[in-house]
Amino acid sequence: MNLHTESEPQLTANMQVAESQENVILLDNVGVRYRIASEQVGTFKEYLIRRFQGQIKLGDFWALRHINLSISKGEVLGLIGPNGAGKSTMLKLIARVMRPTSGRVLVKGMVAPLIEFGAGFHPDLTGRENIFLNGALLGFTNDEMQEKFDRIVEFAELWEFIDVPVRNYSSGMAARLGFAVATDIDPDILILDEILSVGDESFQRKSLARMKGFRHLGATIILVSHNAETILEMCQRVVWLEHGQIKMIGASKEVVEAYQASQEPTHEPTQ
Numbered sequence: 405m406n407l408h409t410e411s412e413p414q415l416t417a418n419m420q421v422a423e424s425q426e427n428v429i430l431l432d433n434v435g436v437r438y439r440i441a442s443e444q445v446g447t448f449k450e451y452l453i454r455r456f457q458g459q460i461k462l463g464d465f466w467a468l469r470h471i472n473l474s475i476s477k478g479e480v481l482g483l484i485g486p487n488g489a490g491k492s493t494m495l496k497l498i499a500r501v502m503r504p505t506s507g508r509v510l511v512k513g514m515v516a517p518l519i520e521f522g523a524g525f526h527p528d529l530t531g532r533e534n535i536f537l538n539g540a541l542l543g544f545t546n547d548e549m550q551e552k553f554d555r556i557v558e559f560a561e562l563w564e565f566i567d568v569p570v571r572n573y574s575s576g577m578a579a580r581l582g583f584a585v586a587t588d589i590d591p592d593i594l595i596l597d598e599i600l601s602v603g604d605e606s607f608q609r610k611s612l613a614r615m616k617g618f619r620h621l622g623a624t625i626i627l628v629s630h631n632a633e634t635i636l637e638m639c640q641r642v643v644w645l646e647h648g649q650i651k652m653i654g655a656s657k658e659v660v661e662a663y664q665a666s667q668e669p670t671h672e673p674t675q
């Protein structure tokens with residue numbers, strides 16, 4: 405047996421681990437509490453009056469609780485779980501859109517969040533204006549955005565609609581523009597909340613290819629998707645959230661399979 409060649413891959417693997425261990429995102433015992441009214445009220449005015457009179461009680465609802473997670477540079481992390489599990493809430497924390505009620509969130513680098521369709525876009529402004537506005541918000545000059553502009557519109561395939569207000573876009577069109585901007589500005593961290601699923605098939609293929617290129621460049625990507633195939637194709641590690649807590653975390657295949665098994669319908673007894 406040749407010990408020399410045996411030990412070499414080992415060394416390389418260790419070096420890769422050491423290299424990839426720079427944490428860029430840290431969630432330390434994080435909790436998010438929403439306060440929700442216990443009853444339905446017609447108008448906002450009515451709500452204020454009744455709230456003032458003490459007739460409306462606010463209930464506490466923990467959308468996330470005891471979340472501990474660190475994500476390293478260059479990692480592509482999948483986030484899965486049923487509706488209402490807390491996935492988007494977790495992404496909002498990482499995007500610095502909201503702050504945790506308890507615990508700490510540390511994020512290093514520029515984040516391009518694609519959390520809600522068209523989020524970050526002003527509905528009254530045209531696609532063109534929104535591209536420049538988005539760029540400005542992320543710290544780019546007009547000249548820098550001008551240089552990117554054609555490429556962004558080309559990728560989003562929105563030349564025909566670029567001077568139309570974004571409010572008249574379909575959700576797929578808004579998602580395409582969002583994705584094209586976010587991936588052209590070369591962020592350190594890219595957050596994608598179900599964004600790939602609203603594009604049509606050809607756009608989904610194109611987006612996946614671009615994300616793979618992005619992954620090669622060492623960007624950190626967090627991907628929420630209800631599509632198991634996309635998660636398995638893109639992610640090394642997956643977090644399964646359920647009722648605001650991490651139910652399982654590990655290699656993509658294991659976690660996705662365990663989640664899918666839990667989702668299988670239980671047969672109701674026939675009467």
Ligand SMILES: Nc1ncnc2c1ncn2[C@@H]1O[C@H](COP(=O)(O)OP(=O)(O)OP(=O)(O)O)[C@@H](O)[C@H]1O
Pocket residue numbers: 438439440465467485486487488489490491492493494
């Ligand atoms: N602004 C808010 N006020 C009150 N409750 C909220 C608010 N936003 C979210 N929630 C609640 O927090 C929980 C988690 O919501 P979240 O949007 O993070 O779920 P999700 O995992 O992204 O679900 P989905 O798969 O449907 O997108 C849900 O029960 C939701 O009703």
Ligand SMILES: [Mg+2]
Pocket residue numbers: 491492493597
């Ligand atoms: Mg969500």
